[in-house]
Amino acid sequence: MFWPVPLWLLMLAIMMGLVVAIIFGALVLRPPKQKMAQEAVLGLANVPFVLKKTFRNPTQVARPDVDGPYEPRAQGLWRNPDQPFVDNGYMLLTAFDETLKRPVVRLIRLSDGTVIHQYAPDIQAMVRRSTFSSALIDLRRDRNTGLHLMMHPLLMPDGGLVIHDSSPLTRYDVCGRLEWMIDGIFHHSAELDEDGNIWASFRYPQAKIPDVGPLFNDEAIMKVSPEGQILHTERVADILDANDMGWLWRTRPYTDDPFHLNDVQPVLRSGPYWQKGDLFLSLRNLSVVMLYRPATGKVIWWKAGPWAMQHDVSIVDDHRISIFDNHWRVAYPEGAVDGVNRVAVYDFDTNTVSYPLAGVMEKLHVHTRAQGRATPLSNGDSMIEETEQGRLMRLSLDGTIRWLYTAATPEMHRLQLRWSRYIDPVSNSGAITLAKDAKCN
Template sequence: MARPVPLWALGLVMTLGALLLLGFGFVLLEPRRHGALGDAAVWVATIPDTVGRAVGELLPYHPTIGQPYDPLPGGLWRRPGFVDPGYILLTVFDTARGRWVVQLLRLRDGHVVRTYAPDIAAIHARSTFHSALVDLARDKTNRRFMPMHSMLMPDGGLIVHDTSPLTRIDACGRAEWMIDGIFHHSLERAPDGTLWAAYRLPRSTRTGLGPEFADEGLMHLTPEGKVLSRTAVIDLLDANGMGHLWRARPYSDDPIHLNDIQPVPGDGPYWRAGDLLISLRNLSLLLLYRPATGKVVWSRGLPWRFQHDVSVLDDHRISVFDNHWRFAWDQPEQAEPDGNNRMLVYDFATDTVSEPLARAFHDLAIHTRAQGRATPLPGGDTLVEETELGRVMRLAPDGTVRWSYISADADRNRFELRWTRYIDPLADKIGIQAAENARCE
């Protein structure tokens, strides 16, 4: 170690090291142009993050919200005199377990009927895909797995995902089936009982696209986990003369961002049974798509901007949770809602857009940069979730808050939500009873 080193040797090593570093940076600027070398460079660049996450697994985990919020008490608040007979299925951070869990909560008294905490790491051990988009062993451990838009099933179990395989568990958390891949955002049930799920390919096979390109798709499946069809959004757009919406712009790994697939309830003046309303966030675009023919029968971009959660109100109106973004395309980290979020209503009959809850959204300062839900409920009420700020509430048609739930610990530290689902006491009676009566070892 004390042996003298010639100055020329030190200079040569430093020069070669600098050249190697410059070359590495050059490849990382456009890794997709360098094939396997680019993939290797991206992998090397992620090593510090991987090591950091591994170390983080050894440290206490308390994923509170980092943005400003009112330090209000957590839990359910109910307006005196109003009794909601329904339930909600929501993802919360369980401080005692140190992990995210799903709770089935009864709204009339705030009682948690069942808590789901599956051994998701053991379930994901059956997965075989490899992707630059997600590393299940690193990113989706038991304590970091945040179930999104969980669906209650008749046996009291759930279907869950979190940018991960789609998995059905029973009421005790045991896996019934798993569809490998990357599923995200919405999971919806069609009138015929089949399901529609949003997914991404682990790695796109299209030429000219990087390893982190989000190649989105619609999956049609049965509750038993049988895949009926897969439709790539890119193919859907290209086949309907809309490919320019994602091709004719600066390259982005996430040009589409599919976030909602909503089956229509049946035949109507403006749609047919089997049609789907589709939300493409990064195009600020809604589609009415007919899988039977492969045709887009209606589309509209704006006035919503980077919207989530399109829903059917009646036979001629739809509602949209509008994140109402104000941002520069090349600086998405600066994106923010322009004031507050909005719930917009589009009327097919008059081709007009209204904002019936404008005053309520303003007064309640509903402001989630990403995510968000505005789901119609029986009687004209709306379930609104302010995802990033951990608040969900039921609003009357005049904007009155009938109840609200805040995800927070005893010290009023706030946690995110993950697309709370309203559970109807009649339509989901069998599943509720099965969840309540299940006995687990």
């Protein structure tokens, strides 16, 4: 331990260590095709995660704190006192319960801000049942009860929920008991079609595309019945290739996340430009929104920009769609918003894009680098989620702020949101009543 070491020998050891680290890093990014060698490389690379899992607290909690500077605000709903408007709807959102020390889902009445039901799903039941293996995520390490942030919770007709968080797609009853699950990695949006089926974004635990790294995001769209049966699955790469659009990603420099599918929006009623059963798809990392017809396998329409790294495409009426435009200035490595986010409205009649909420979004400085939601409402208003800043707001076309909800701790530390949902009081009246009247232990 105390022998003198020549400086040249120390420098040589450091240089050799760097060379070995570079070679090993290259092997992790592009593992050898021989299965035994591949498993050895990936197993060695996973050692730090195994050690972390071994020694960490099994009840670890991740409070979704807002990164960077922000204005401290109390949690809750602010309603514009200068407006007679009363919102009779509800919002469904993921929150952090300071008493339970875990994420929960809350159904909140917008007329007075009352939480009418709180869901605390049995996440460990999902973790115990899951069997998939992936270099992308380890459920037992990354998704215990305190770490599962429940992305885009979906209210079902019986008052229960469908949830996920880069995890299996799971359905829970109104009291948080697991009813069914589909194993694998589901992420971003989950939406109901006209027949009550669920369309979701799916990521294969192991990529099916050849010659890619173990962390490659091989994306697909999936249709699931209300009972948890898989009805339809299609890979994004196959959809693009079959429509002579593969060049959109194959001609770019290699990345593990070339598509970043973040919304699968089913068309509920036919119109001049689409048919019931079509899907609007948002591919963030291509800045592409497309209209896809699963019945024929054809892309009916697509457009890249002027939105940049967008999220959440929604149907406004029979000839317009809205897109939450994150409005990135640069794409890689992490991106930066060019000023503020925008809501882009594309008109199929005129092939034009407008930004009707530009003024009020500038005034509020709506600024989320990633994520973000823009939900068109029946009277022409929009519900905007500024995900990374923990703000949810209802805005009118004339720039009026109807209400504003802030996610925060009792100490006014702002918390991020996880894709909140506006719940219409008429079409969801049965589910709202069942949730409100539920008697759970």
